[in-house]
Every structure is written in structure tokens, then in C-alpha cells.
Amino acid sequence: MREVAVIGGSRYFGKRLIDRLMAAGDRVTVINRGSSAPPAGAIHLIADRNDENSLENALGSRTFDVVIDQVCYTPRQAEIARRVFAGRTRRYVMTSTVEVYEYEDSAALVREDAVDPRTVAVDLELPWGDPEFLDAHYGEGKRQAEAVFTADPAFPYVAVRVAHVLGGADDFTGRLDHYTDRIRTGEAIAVPAVNHPATYIHVEEIADFLAWTAGADFTGPVNAASHGVLTTEELCEAVAVHVPEGKTVFQSVEVGEASPFSFARSYGMDNARATQLGFAFGEARQWLPQAVAETLGKDN
Incomplete structure (x- = not known):
């Protein structure tokens, strides 16, 4: 039985991910601020992931095989997570976004190496706590969060760059x-x-992909998109x-x-890396x- 922590995961494909992990026999710990309860059978830890002491206190001495971070939007959040989970997990999976490629203006499908987080400058002093600023700099926040995780070669992170998600009666985006x-x-x-045009992924497929990623052993950025634009x-x-x-x-x-x-501009992602690693997209x-x-x- 694997020990898996999910930070966030209270809606849309996060809920589906938790269901898949539990169905696979994993012991799942859901970490959130208490606004929503996890499914029956999951462990629930209430913590503010923006508060390092709150997160440390909630975790206690717990360790995990995999942590899946559904709600990391800024380099500040990534800094806290990297410090708190260093030595606590063998694998850290961050849900990132196609928006990290917002400056890559190419008609060709973009590969992961178009944005190397090792070369991304991190600015922790930007007003990341301002919702309007964060909304306007969504891609930049994710880019810098990836950069924070990759800055420590010993931290086993994966950044799943998710295409635009469609499907499900619970699509809250409107x-x-x-x-x-x-x-x-x-x-x-x-x-x-x-x-x-752009690449997309079905809500069930991205839940499948994240669950598959949790059980894999690769690291670094990976594009998650269905075939075709x-x-x-x-x-x-x-x-x-x-x-x-x-x-x-x-x-x-x-x-x-x-x-x-x-x-x-084009938001088409090349999914060859994930395909070669063994995931079959629709x-x-x-x-x-x-x-x-x-x-x-x-x-x-």
C-alpha cells in the first residue's frame, strides 16, 4: 500500500484523482484548509499551505511515497512545500499548466524543453498574495513555482503541464x-x-494521467494533452x-x-515524452x- 498525499483536490479532476488512488488501494491523505471533506476512507489534514508552521504541524512525523500538489500557484508556495516535504516524500508531483508556454510563439506543437525551469528567474517579492496579480500572472506563477522545485536537484519533482481541460458535469469554469x-x-x-488552435485533455483523462504519474519514476516537466488540436x-x-x-x-x-x-497564439503541446514513457492518450x-x-x- 502506497502512502499518497494530495494537496487540494477538492473539485473537478482533483476529486477524480483521489477516487482513482483509493480504488488502486493507496492510503490517501488529503491536505486542505478544511473547506471541504475528502471522500470516506481518506485521511484529512487541515492546514494552510501558505503557512509553513501550519503545514509542518499538521503533518507531524508523516512521510509519503508520493505527494500530488494540485494547488501550487506561486514560487512562495513552492518554497514552503519544498522545505516541508524535503525528506518526507520520494516523489513530488506538481500540477502545472500549458500556460507556462505563453511566451513561446510557435505554430509547432511545443515540447517540454521550450521552457526549462532551471533557467527561469524567481522573484519572491512580487505580490503573489494579491488575487488580481496572481490571476493576471497565472502562467508566470506556475513557471516560477517549477523553477523553485527544480533548483534542488535532490528534490524528486515532476511538473505535469496540463492542457485545457474539458468535460464533466462539474466543470465550474463556465x-x-x-x-x-x-x-x-x-x-x-x-x-x-x-x-x-490548442491542445485539450478530457477531465477523466487528466485524472488518469496524474494517477499514472504518481506510480511512475520519471522526473521533470511533462506535457499532458490528448492527441490532436x-x-x-x-x-x-x-x-x-x-x-x-x-x-x-x-x-x-x-x-x-x-x-x-x-x-x-498557439497553445499546442507535444505529448511525445509522456507517450514514450508509456501513457496512451486519447x-x-x-x-x-x-x-x-x-x-x-x-x-x-
């Missing part, structure tokens, strides 16, 4: 609802003048199936005003109709 509302009313959908037009076509009375209208606008899942175009049906609460 991004597909944005398209549903506009298609239903015929209101224009704002997109950049040159609208690039999807365009905004393809997403809208899948939504429009469920809004037959609607009309899809696109309008070119400035980048800052664009709709979700429309991009002025095809985005195959699961897209079901993902949209799930989120919109439709039968497909």
Missing part, C-alpha cells in the same frame, strides 16, 4: 456556457483576427449540436476581448462530443 449562451441568442463570439470553431460546432435553434456568429476583436478557448476529436454533452448536462 467557458462552454459562454458559447452556449451566445449561440442560443445569436450574439457574436469574439475571437482574435488570427485564431489559433481543436479550434474554436470545432468547439462551437460541438456546442451547436445541443442548441439547434441557435446561430453561431464570429467577430474578430482585439486579443484582450476574446472569448475563452480562442487564442492569438484523440481529442473523438471525445469532444461527449465532453460537451457532459458539461451542458445533455445526453449524447
Whole structure:
């Protein structure tokens, strides 16, 4: 039986991840601030991961085979986690994001080495505690968090760079609802003048991937994305199936005003590393109709 800790994991693919770990026979410890209880059978530790003493006190003498950090957004959080879990775990898996590639303007699918966290400058003095600043610098926060973990060669970390996630009735983002509302009313959908495709992953698939990563032995960054890219037009076509009375209208606008899942630059990730390591991804175009049906609460 493995000892696995999950920091966060109270919603969306985090919940599914915990279910998979427990189904596999792992003893799972969920660490959060107490806002939500974990599934029955999981150990629950209440701590503020932003407070080093709080985290240390909650953990006591516990050690883990794997820690999966679902809610590390800043280098400050990474610094605390690295200090607290050094010597406590044989493997530390951080959920990162495709947004770390926000400055990599390439039409080709981007590989992990496009952003080497060993070369990323870390600035702990930036206002990471300001929600507006953090929201506006989401990719930078994740980049710098990765840099903190990789700065210690003895710390066995993995950064799972997650593609845009779709699917599930519990998708809390409202991004597909944005398209549903506009298609239903015929209101224009704002997109950049040159609208690039992106890679995506189904909510069940990313839970599978994280559970698989927990049991693997590789380290460093790894891209997690289904095969194939999807365009905004393809997403809208899948939504429009469920809004037959609607009309899809696109309008070119400035980048800052664009709709979700429309991009002025490419957000396509190369998943070759994970594939070579042994994970079998699905095809985005195959699961897209079901993902949209799930989120919109439709039968497909």
C-alpha cells in the first residue's frame, strides 16, 4: 500500500484523482484548509499551505511515497512545500499548466524543453498574495513555482503541464456556457483576427494521467494533452449540436476581448515524452462530443 498525499483536490479532476488512488488501494491523505471533506476512507489534514508552521504541524512525523500538489500557484508556495516535504516524500508531483508556454510563439506543437525551469528567474517579492496579480500572472506563477522545485536537484519533482481541460458535469469554469449562451441568442463570439488552435485533455483523462504519474519514476516537466488540436470553431460546432435553434456568429476583436478557448497564439503541446514513457492518450476529436454533452448536462 502506497502512502499518497494530495494537496487540494477538492473539485473537478482533483476529486477524480483521489477516487482513482483509493480504488488502486493507496492510503490517501488529503491536505486542505478544511473547506471541504475528502471522500470516506481518506485521511484529512487541515492546514494552510501558505503557512509553513501550519503545514509542518499538521503533518507531524508523516512521510509519503508520493505527494500530488494540485494547488501550487506561486514560487512562495513552492518554497514552503519544498522545505516541508524535503525528506518526507520520494516523489513530488506538481500540477502545472500549458500556460507556462505563453511566451513561446510557435505554430509547432511545443515540447517540454521550450521552457526549462532551471533557467527561469524567481522573484519572491512580487505580490503573489494579491488575487488580481496572481490571476493576471497565472502562467508566470506556475513557471516560477517549477523553477523553485527544480533548483534542488535532490528534490524528486515532476511538473505535469496540463492542457485545457474539458468535460464533466462539474466543470465550474463556465467557458462552454459562454458559447452556449451566445449561440442560443445569436450574439457574436469574439475571437482574435488570427485564431489559433490548442491542445485539450478530457477531465477523466487528466485524472488518469496524474494517477499514472504518481506510480511512475520519471522526473521533470511533462506535457499532458490528448492527441490532436481543436479550434474554436470545432468547439462551437460541438456546442451547436445541443442548441439547434441557435446561430453561431464570429467577430474578430482585439486579443484582450476574446472569448475563452480562442487564442492569438498557439497553445499546442507535444505529448511525445509522456507517450514514450508509456501513457496512451486519447484523440481529442473523438471525445469532444461527449465532453460537451457532459458539461451542458445533455445526453449524447
